Amino acid sequence: MLLAGLVAGGVGLVVALTHYTGGSTPTALGSTEEARSRYLSDFPHAAIEAIVLTDSGSAALLRLVGGGLGLVVVLGHHAFTRQLSPDQPRQLHTTGNGLQLRLVDFGVPPLRLTITDPDQRERWRRWLEA
Amino acid sequence: MSPPDLPDLTQLAIPGFVALMLLELLVGRTRSARIDYETRDTLASLIMGAGSVVEGIILGFIGYAVLSAAHQLALVDFGWSVPAFALCFVLDDLRYYVFHRVSHESRWFWAAHVNHHSSQHYNLSTALRQSWTSTLAGAFLFRVPLALLGFHPVMLAFVSSINLVYQFWIHTEAIGRFPAPFEAVFNTPSHHRVHHSRNARYLDANYAGTLIIWDRMFGSFVPEDPAEPCRYGLVKNLGTFNPIRIALHEWVAIARDVLQRDLSLPERLRYALGAPGWSHDGSRRTSAMIKADWVRDHPELAGQPGLPSLPGDPTSG
Numbered sequence: 001m002l003l004a005g006l007v008a009g010g011v012g013l014v015v016a017l018t019h020y021t022g023g024s025t026p027t028a029l030g031s032t033e034e035a036r037s038r039y040l041s042d043f044p045h046a047a048i049e050a051i052v053l054t055d056s057g058s059a060a061l062l063r064l065v066g067g068g069l070g071l072v073v074v075l076g077h078h079a080f081t082r083q084l085s086p087d088q089p090r091q092l093h094t095t096g097n098g099l100q101l102r103l104v105d106f107g108v109p110p111l112r113l114t115i116t117d118p119d120q121r122e123r124w125r126r127w128l129e130a
Numbered sequence: 131m132s133p134p135d136l137p138d139l140t141q142l143a144i145p146g147f148v149a150l151m152l153l154e155l156l157v158g159r160t161r162s163a164r165i166d167y168e169t170r171d172t173l174a175s176l177i178m179g180a181g182s183v184v185e186g187i188i189l190g191f192i193g194y195a196v197l198s199a200a201h202q203l204a205l206v207d208f209g210w211s212v213p214a215f216a217l218c219f220v221l222d223d224l225r226y227y228v229f230h231r232v233s234h235e236s237r238w239f240w241a242a243h244v245n246h247h248s249s250q251h252y253n254l255s256t257a258l259r260q261s262w263t264s265t266l267a268g269a270f271l272f273r274v275p276l277a278l279l280g281f282h283p284v285m286l287a288f289v290s291s292i293n294l295v296y297q298f299w300i301h302t303e304a305i306g307r308f309p310a311p312f313e314a315v316f317n318t319p320s321h322h323r324v325h326h327s328r329n330a331r332y333l334d335a336n337y338a339g340t341l342i343i344w345d346r347m348f349g350s351f352v353p354e355d356p357a358e359p360c361r362y363g364l365v366k367n368l369g370t371f372n373p374i375r376i377a378l379h380e381w382v383a384i385a386r387d388v389l390q391r392d393l394s395l396p397e398r399l400r401y402a403l404g405a406p407g408w409s410h411d412g413s414r415r416t417s418a419m420i421k422a423d424w425v426r427d428h429p430e431l432a433g434q435p436g437l438p439s440l441p442g443d444p445t446s447g
Contacts, residue, residue, distance in 0.1 A: 003141055007183070010148035011176040014255065015169060017152060021159045023169040041361075044427065073369055076168045078250040080367040106382035108369035 027077050028057030035060030035072045042081040046070060052123050054098070055114045063127055073111060082108070084128075092128050099124055133284035134210055139291040140183075147298060151254045157304050158253070164303050165253060170371040172255045177373045178245060179258030185265060193270030197283035206280035218281045219289040219340075222273075226293055226339035229272040231350065234334050234417075240406045241380035242267035248376050250363035252326055257301035262377040293339045297322075307354075317342045320354045327360035330424035331436035333417040352436035365407070365420065 018024075029035045032051040039062055040046060047065035054060070062070035069084040082103065084090065091102040098115040115121040158165030208214040233243040242263040249256045261269075273286050300322040307313060307320045317338040325336040335352035338345050345351035354360070368376060387401040387409075397410045407416035415423070418438075425432045425440060432440040 003144075003183070006141075006144045006148075007180050010144060011173070011180065014148060014151050014155070014176065015173045017155060018167045018172045019169045021155065021167075023167050023172065075250075075367075075369055076171055076371070077166060078363070078367070080369045082366075082369075104386075105369075106375060107366075107379040109372065109375065111369070 027074055029053060029060050029072065029074060029079070030057060032060065035062065038072045038079050039070050039081050043070065043083060046083075052120060052127075055116055059111065059113055061124055061127055067130075069127060073108075080108075086130070090128065092125065094121075094125075099128075101128065133282055136284060136288045139288070139295050143295045143298070147254070147258070150299065154254050154302060154304050162304065166251055167253055167255065168251060171249055171251050172253075174371040174373050174376060175249060175255040175259040178262070178376060179260050181262050181373065181377070182258075182260035182264075185262050189265040192265055193273070194283055194287075196270060197273055197277040197286060200274045200277035201281070201283055204278055204280040208280045208282075208285075210282075210285070214281075215285065215289065218276070218285050219292060221276055221279075221281075222286060222289045223293060223338075223340050224344055225272055225276060226290075227337050227344035227348070229269060230337040230339065231348075232272075234337065235405060236403055237380070237384060237401070237406045237408070238403050239267055239269070241384055242269065244364065244380045244406075245376045247326060247364055248368050250367060252301060252303055252323060252360070252362045254298065254301050256326070257298045259376075263381065296340045301326075313342075314346075315341060315343060321345075321351075323360045324352050324354050326362050328363055328365050329358055329361055330420050331355075331358065331431070331434065332360065333365070333420060333436070335436055365415070365417075 032053060035051050035053065036048055049063045049065050051060055051062050058074050060072040064070055067086050071082045071084060072079055089104050093100045095112065098113045098121060100110055100112050102110045115124055154165060155167050158167060233239040242261045245261055246259050249259055276286055277283060300317055300319045302319050305319040308318055313320065317340055321336045321338065321342050324332045332352060335350055336345050337350055342351065368379065370376065384402055388398045393410060400408055405416045407414050421437055425437050429440055431437055
């Protein structure tokens, strides 16, 4: 009981102070160049043809020379990347203000992408469904 | 002789863990931008830590039963003297080195350990991002030789808890380097930053628990290079703070790989037990491949600590 109290109290205290001192401030990809740089740090040999961002810069889709795609998604203060080969299964659904992308990857939950501009949304969809 | 009543060091250390995390958070917010705490990352790490304690309470009896059975077969009983504790501690630290190295070189054990490396942050909360599946993976089996040698399971648990508590404070960027003699013998924040990094040269290095001498002896030591700042996390980082996904993602990935169609039995076994990153079609990269790729791109770095020599180099032995 004492152990449970110590753990719960400690977790609560550290998490609360982290939150109230700016630990929940979201970050974003400020530009396509930043998305390119993040992607190339994980895939240095990638040849990137074009890049599109979501509205808030929470994610970027990169079209690669040769037909593949790259994905950069902001996660807290950092980001993660994925290479999407043409034959890799994925599901794409339209939502009220964007798209939902589901990869066959237990380490990545379904991604909700806010893309309000219809042209941009269409470009995301076209690339992902190609 | 029945075991003495030894304190639960991990439980005793919890207030210290909390105090040090708060101190590090304060230093990070006021003095060093490099020390970064993020709410969801921190919460995930602490939930992983709490879950690991629960796992130990629920499944700890399995390891204890196996080690007790092994201890019954021991030809020697080291007893409970201070020298016995000291010897047990050193040998258990070597056991930890071996176990930790295997946890990075075999995907089966990596699946239980990967969560500890899954944060892209490196702070004291990362230390608590512990495994939920180590018992199920069979981590306790690495202690069997020590039980067979004559060390009581209670003593083994006690010295392991010293090792675990020691490793907490080295998960920080708030401390630079210690004087050379200390860095030569003990695992330190500098050595362990290397271990948590995904830079090619830093992969699969510095497995030590308390004593870094094992890495120096067995060729896995790589010093931190100020010219190459550590980038933390995994080669393929996770896209989630969900503790369940963090704890289980590699097990799910193993299951998917093993159950693929048209694989031979050796290929299926290699997906489960081989090096992380191995694939039957060569579409993925192991640490050794990543290092070789890096050296091909940066031949001037060939042969430096943590990196192989260039293929065909007569000094590559």
